[in-house]
Amino acid sequence: MLSCRQQISRLLFRNASTLARVQAAGYVEVQEEQGDLLRYPQVWLRDNCQCAECFHTATRARKSHWERGPLNIQVSQVAYNQEKEQLEVLWQDKHKSAFDISWLRERDFGEAARKRYLEEVYKPSAQLWGKSEFEAVRREFQYQDVIHQDAVLRDWLEALAVQGFAILKGAPNDINVAKHLAKRIGYIKRTTYGDVFEVKSKPNAGNYAYLMTPLPLHTDMPYYEYKAGINILHTLVQSESSGGANTLTDGFNVASQLQKLHPEHFEVLRSVPVNWFDIGHDGDDAKPFHSLWRAPVICLDVDGRITRINQNTTKRDSRFSISLEQAVSWYKAYDKFLETAQSEAVEFKTQAGDVFVFNNLRMLHGRTAYEDAPGNKRHLVGAYVDWDIIYSKLRTLKFPNAKD
Numbered sequence: 303m304l305s306c307r308q309q310i311s312r313l314l315f316r317n318a319s320t321l322a323r324v325q326a327a328g329y330v331e332v333q334e335e336q337g338d339l340l341r342y343p344q345v346w347l348r349d350n351c352q353c354a355e356c357f358h359t360a361t362r363a364r365k366s367h368w369e370r371g372p373l374n375i376q377v378s379q380v381a382y383n384q385e386k387e388q389l390e391v392l393w394q395d396k397h398k399s400a401f402d403i404s405w406l407r408e409r410d411f412g413e414a415a416r417k418r419y420l421e422e423v424y425k426p427s428a429q430l431w432g433k434s435e436f437e438a439v440r441r442e443f444q445y446q447d448v449i450h451q452d453a454v455l456r457d458w459l460e461a462l463a464v465q466g467f468a469i470l471k472g473a474p475n476d477i478n479v480a481k482h483l484a485k486r487i488g489y490i491k492r493t494t495y496g497d498v499f500e501v502k503s504k505p506n507a508g509n510y511a512y513l514m515t516p517l518p519l520h521t522d523m524p525y526y527e528y529k530a531g532i533n534i535l536h537t538l539v540q541s542e543s544s545g546g547a548n549t550l551t552d553g554f555n556v557a558s559q560l561q562k563l564h565p566e567h568f569e570v571l572r573s574v575p576v577n578w579f580d581i582g583h584d585g586d587d588a589k590p591f592h593s594l595w596r597a598p599v600i601c602l603d604v605d606g607r608i609t610r611i612n613q614n615t616t617k618r619d620s621r622f623s624i625s626l627e628q629a630v631s632w633y634k635a636y637d638k639f640l641e642t643a644q645s646e647a648v649e650f651k652t653q654a655g656d657v658f659v660f661n662n663l664r665m666l667h668g669r670t671a672y673e674d675a676p677g678n679k680r681h682l683v684g685a686y687v688d689w690d691i692i693y694s695k696l697r698t699l700k701f702p703n704a705k706d
């Protein structure tokens with residue numbers, strides 16, 4: 303019986319620098335001259351063969367499919383072509399593949415390469431902040447720069463992804479500002495409130511936000527499965543009364559603190575679904591709506607990271623479709639969550655011409671009570687955009703030449 307080393311050397315093709323070899327366990331290794339060892343499952347290489355028969359370059363689409371036979375065909379031979387800088391694979395069914403080393407490097411299964419891709423291309427990491435860090439993380443941009451300069455647009459979108467909020471200064475006194483910003487990113491998110499919504503005190507208000515009372519810390523639309531990604535709030539008229547200030551807390555930071563200091567409460571808020579609801583009518587055409595979504599206060603993504611916070615006292619249903627015991631422990635955990643959120647909340651007051659934009663999946667926002675006066679009626683116009691649209695725009699700005 304051959305030793306492992308002998309097996310490898312039989313399959314090994316060596317050249318002056320980089321070498322490639324098949325491993326018995328079903329992997330192909332490429333040992334680069336400068337030390338990096340790249341390893342790929344054979345089945346993955348076959349699945350991602352870049353030849354014209356297997357891959358349609360113009361549409362960046364894989365053409366291989368089950369009708370053409372299973373993917374788990376064994377490698378017959380591998381070689382590294384120094385001149386073309388390609389890994390060449392001959393398969394047992396005589397199919398041939400060639401992979402550029404640069405293409406392979408970008409798809410390295412090693413931890414560092416995966417992390418780099420997820421942070422640089424997929425989504426920038428959130429920088430969590432508490433009350434004491436607010437001034438340090440606060441970013442401001444000029445409205446006109448965001449509209450006219452791609453580099454500033456990119457910085458603004460990155461701030462929304464990383465710090466979770468930013469303030470634009472110098473917007474004109476125009477009710478279309480929020481709409482223009484949404485279009486500058488891509489597409490506005492149309493909701494049951496219309497394309498845009500006006501926040502001002504209204505007689506016979508259909509929504510709690512349209513009263514002059516304080517608005518407790520909340521996220522918008524927890525009762526939507528596809529909840530709005532960012533909230534763009536343009537201040538046209540600010541209240542001259544002492545109130546009308548914005549309150550803001552980083553909900554991811556609150557959840558993260560809870561996870562460290564009160565893991566049992568975190569677990570409850572992560573797992574117990576709450577019924578969020580909104581019933582009424584609004585928007586240009588005043589169509590009636592009846593929105594419902596069951597979801598925990600803290601939602602995690604596939605990697606176990608905090609991805610969405612749901613909190614809105616005014617939109618939390620008295621119907622709680624869980625067991626008696628769960629309800630009692632949920633209230634204890636929720637109390638701690640709100641206490642932490644309140645203790646980490648900052649307060650600031652936007653001025654006319656400011657556009658306050660924040661991540662609605664992450665930030666809890668609210669406002670203090672105010673008083674309208676004749677000749678001074680607080681007036682904000684808001685619009686939403688989804689994160690799918692924002693991340694896509696951000697990537698096109700960061701990687702304008704991306705091919706696949």
Ligand SMILES: [Zn+2]
Nearest residue numbers: 351353355356
């Ligand atoms: Zn192929």
